[in-house]
Amino acid sequence: MTKEKKILTLAGDGIGPEVMEQALHVLDWVQENSNLSFVVEKDLVGGAAIDANGVPLTEEVIAKAKAADAVLFGSVGGPKWEKVGFDKRPEVGIIGLRKELGLFANLRSAIVFDSLVGASTVKPEIIQGLDLMIVRESTGGVYFGEPRGIETLPDGTRKGVNTEVYTSVEIERIARVAFELARQRQNRVCSVEKCNVMESGLLWKEVVTELHQKEYSDVQLSHMLADNCAMQLVRNPKQFDTILTGNLFGDILSDLAAMLTGSLGMLPSATLGARQENGVIPALYEPIHGSAPDIAGQGKANPLAQILSLAMMLRYSFDEQAISEKVVHACEAVLNQGLRTPDIMSDGMKLVGTEDMGKAVLAELKK
Numbered sequence: 001m002t003k004e005k006k007i008l009t010l011a012g013d014g015i016g017p018e019v020m021e022q023a024l025h026v027l028d029w030v031q032e033n034s035n036l037s038f039v040v041e042k043d044l045v046g047g048a049a050i051d052a053n054g055v056p057l058t059e060e061v062i063a064k065a066k067a068a069d070a071v072l073f074g075s076v077g078g079p080k081w082e083k084v085g086f087d088k089r090p091e092v093g094i095i096g097l098r099k100e101l102g103l104f105a106n107l108r109s110a111i112v113f114d115s116l117v118g119a120s121t122v123k124p125e126i127i128q129g130l131d132l133m134i135v136r137e138s139t140g141g142v143y144f145g146e147p148r149g150i151e152t153l154p155d156g157t158r159k160g161v162n163t164e165v166y167t168s169v170e171i172e173r174i175a176r177v178a179f180e181l182a183r184q185r186q187n188r189v190c191s192v193e194k195c196n197v198m199e200s201g202l203l204w205k206e207v208v209t210e211l212h213q214k215e216y217s218d219v220q221l222s223h224m225l226a227d228n229c230a231m232q233l234v235r236n237p238k239q240f241d242t243i244l245t246g247n248l249f250g251d252i253l254s255d256l257a258a259m260l261t262g263s264l265g266m267l268p269s270a271t272l273g274a275r276q277e278n279g280v281i282p283a284l285y286e287p288i289h290g291s292a293p294d295i296a297g298q299g300k301a302n303p304l305a306q307i308l309s310l311a312m313m314l315r316y317s318f319d320e321q322a323i324s325e326k327v328v329h330a331c332e333a334v335l336n337q338g339l340r341t342p343d344i345m346s347d348g349m350k351l352v353g354t355e356d357m358g359k360a361v362l363a364e365l366k367k
């Protein structure tokens with residue numbers, strides 16, 4: 001029986017539309033080669049939406065995202081919109097979607113493909129075989145805490161304020177996601193905060209410890225300060241299996257983890273909410289990279305993070321494990337063939353652009 005799924009694609013800005021195009025070819029292939037049928041709707045977000053509608057995220061797009069089975073997102077932002085008001089900047093497109101859809105669990109998977117071991121700036125023996133999952137809380141913390149803003153004090157000094165806020169409910173639900181995921185992985189969670197200087201970090205550690213004792217004592221739990229974690233990720237990343245952390249630390253640590261895999265252009269992500277009454281888990285899939293204004297429009301962006309995000313969608317939203325793995329293996333196969341976009345290029349490899357990389361993945365799937 002054909003299962004019809006509604007997908008909203010929001011390519012966004014910069015390299016977003018370039019890499020999204022390649023992922024959509026893969027989606028077509030999936031439709032032709034599975035019992036899944038997709039109704040794909042495209043819309044605008046970020047700077048592209050500001051240009052067309054004056055705002056980065058319209059109510060209409062929010063409604064479409066809520067009605068979809070999954071959202072496939074590209075990237076937003078760029079120098080063109082640097083001067084728009086802070087509340088209307090392109091990045092509100094992604095932050096707003098996470099909040100509106102209740103997407104609190106951002107899963108960022110860093111896997112080092114064997115053929116890319118030489119592409120990282122870190123020594124091969126340190127990263128070979130790495131398979132790391134960062135579980136980043138994504139609707140709380142300093143991104144959303146109040147008070148926030150910029151004010152001018154009576155003496156004329158300007159003051160910028162953001163506030164880190166986490167409730168025990170927010171901490172417990174993201175910790176639960178990490179423990180559940182770890183059970184399907186190597187059963188190890190490292191919870192990362194700054195409990196030495198931040199009360200929100202102290203509460204984080206307490207809540208995670210309590211939940212672990214009550215419900216997940218079979219999972220190996222450790223705690224680490226975020227600054228140490230950044231250092232340990234470079235020193236010995238394979239000590240980690242699942243890293244559980246807040247919004248800001250997760251953002252930073254995942255860019256760091258991307259470079260262990262060779263490039264920011266290699267890291268996909270899934271951002272999930274709580275299961276709704278109709279059984280659907282709201283979900284958005286996106287590469288962790290941005291709109292890369294420095295290479296946008298040049299046809300040289302790496303499309304693999306976007307294609308791997310699509311593979312995560314097949315796995316987490318549509319429960320299509322086999323076909324998801326097929327897409328991942330196709331990405332790995334083109335790397336094994338020696339094809340490289342400039343971000344992962346090394347001696348003796350064949351340099352290709354975004355489109356040729358996408359075509360090679362497709363050709364691999366068709367074999």
Ligand SMILES: NC(=O)c1ccc[n+]([C@@H]2O[C@H](COP(=O)([O-])OP(=O)(O)OC[C@H]3O[C@@H](n4cnc5c(N)ncnc54)[C@H](O)[C@@H]3O)[C@@H](O)[C@H]2O)c1
Nearest residue numbers: 075076077078264265288289290291292294295301302343
């Ligand atoms: N989810 C998102 O939409 C998202 C994520 C991060 C940054 N941004 C936005 O993107 C804009 C640019 O930010 P930035 O430059 O700090 O980060 P960025 O991720 O866009 O780029 C950082 C560096 O990585 C390279 N890079 C990124 N993706 C690549 C890919 N697929 N292939 C090859 N190289 C790639 C870029 O060329 C650049 O040198 C900003 O407006 C930022 O807010 C958006």
Ligand SMILES: CC(C)[C@H](C(=O)O)[C@@H](O)C(=O)O
Nearest residue numbers: 077091094095251288289290
């Ligand atoms: C664009 C920005 C708001 C976003 C974030 O900080 O969450 C990005 O850096 C990410 O990693 O998805």
Ligand SMILES: [Mg+2]
Nearest residue numbers: 251252255288
């Ligand atoms: Mg980021």
